[in-house]
Amino acid sequence: MKFIDIVKIFVKSGHGGKGGICFRKEKFYPLGGPNGGNGGKGGDVIFEVYPQISTLLNFRFNSKFIAEDGKKGMGGMKTGRGGKDVLIKVPAGTVVKNKETGEVLADLDKDNLKVVLFEGGIGGRGNAQFATSTRQAPRFSQDGREGQELELVLELKLLADVGLVGYPNVGKSTLISVISAAKPKIADYHFTTLIPNLGIVKIGETESYVVADIPGLIEGASEGKGLGIQFLRHVERTRLLLFMLDSTSANPKKDYKILFNELIKFNPEMKFKTQMICFSKCDLIDKTRMSQLKRLKFDSPISPFFISAATHLNTENLKFEMWNTIKAMV
Numbered sequence: 001m002k003f004i005d006i007v008k009i010f011v012k013s014g015h016g017g018k019g020g021i022c023f024r025k026e027k028f029y030p031l032g033g034p035n036g037g038n039g040g041k042g043g044d045v046i047f048e049v050y051p052q053i054s055t056l057l058n059f060r061f062n063s064k065f066i067a068e069d070g071k072k073g074m075g076g077m078k079t080g081r082g083g084k085d086v087l088i089k090v091p092a093g094t095v096v097k098n099k100e101t102g103e104v105l106a107d108l109d110k111d112n113l114k115v116v117l118f119e120g121g122i123g124g125r126g127n128a129q130f131a132t133s134t135r136q137a138p139r140f141s142q143d144g145r146e147g148q149e150l151e152l153v154l155e156l157k158l159l160a161d162v163g164l165v166g167y168p169n170v171g172k173s174t175l176i177s178v179i180s181a182a183k184p185k186i187a188d189y190h191f192t193t194l195i196p197n198l199g200i201v202k203i204g205e206t207e208s209y210v211v212a213d214i215p216g217l218i219e220g221a222s223e224g225k226g227l228g229i230q231f232l233r234h235v236e237r238t239r240l241l242l243f244m245l246d247s248t249s250a251n252p253k254k255d256y257k258i259l260f261n262e263l264i265k266f267n268p269e270m271k272f273k274t275q276m277i278c279f280s281k282c283d284l285i286d287k288t289r290m291s292q293l294k295r296l297k298f299d300s301p302i303s304p305f306f307i308s309a310a311t312h313l314n315t316e317n318l319k320f321e322m323w324n325t326i327k328a329m330v
């Protein structure tokens with residue numbers, strides 16, 4: 001299964017209610033004047049950004065959003081009840097496009113943003129409105145206007161192509177400073193990076209991709225340890241995860257499992273993301289250690305990279321492999 005960042009849905013706003021055809025009923029006047037009210041307005045199709053939603057997963061199970069039709073106008077000049085709107089809840093960063101033409105209809109990038117995409121049809125006029133001096137008892141009314149319907153594509157805009165995850169101090173910021181023009185703070189203590197940095201990695205003259213360097217992650221981050229996991233929102237909206245493991249760590253495999261678990265606790269869908277693994281600081285280990293690390297088995301189909309941001313060992317290879325992996329996904 002793939003991480004869901006694009007879905008197709010169908011939306012329809014409500015049809016306006018028909019105008020009422022009614023007459024006053026009064027004693028001794030079998031045919032009182034016309035008093036049919038107007039039809040109610042159809043429901044709207046509304047999109048709203050919910051900060052607690054971060055993916056388009058729900059649309060896999062529910063892809064039809066149909067607003068209610070307006071009700072018929074009633075006697076006593078009463079307007080029919082308006083149809084209920086349909087509210088479509090989406091994550092920030094959702095772009096709504098016409099499926100047929102690709103035209104962007106809405107760009108929902110801020111929390112709590114609300115956009116009425118289609119209004120429901122207005123209700124038809126009731127027969128009361130058609131009475132004239134020569135036509136005192138009209139037996140007709142107007143139909144409500146039709147709602148609008150359309151097939152849409154929802155796309156979740158990515159913040160970066162690659163999300164770099166690892167313990168504090170493993171060399172994430174150093175790597176991004178080597179493969180991109182970003183100049184993040186680098187220091188030999190934990191939690192040097194406090195907010196995510198984006199680095200643009202250039203491939204040749206014209207092509208590039210974006211890597212997000214995020215603060216270090218530790219066991220218990222999902223319960224708020226370290227800098228917590230709020231910044232994981234930035235990794236959620238990436239195509240590829242690069243796990244960085246310190247080659248000098250006592251148990252890199254365990255480090256990987258802890259990191260992976262924290263991600264899953266934050267958002268279970270992260271397990272569907274494509275992963276790559278790299279061992280950092282390989283200038284500090286010897287050949288025996290390198291062979292030991294090479295024997296470790298990971299679920300990722302791509303073999304781990306052994307890099308050193310200090311000596312640039314394999315950093316170019318890693319850079320190109322990430323590019324190839326991203327390109328293969330789109």
Ligand SMILES: Nc1nc2c(ncn2[C@@H]2O[C@H](COP(=O)(O)OP(=O)(O)OP(=O)(O)O)[C@@H](O)[C@H]2O)c(=O)[nH]1
Nearest residue numbers: 168169170171172173174187191192193216309310
């Ligand atoms: N020997 C060696 N040291 C490295 C390498 N890469 C980074 N370092 C050093 O490791 C320390 C931490 O590097 P950072 O890039 O700040 O690590 P980080 O993962 O971004 O750390 P946080 O932002 O705290 O999560 C610094 O002192 C770096 O100079 C490497 O390839 N080899």
Ligand SMILES: [Mg+2]
Nearest residue numbers: 172173192193
């Ligand atoms: Mg850092």
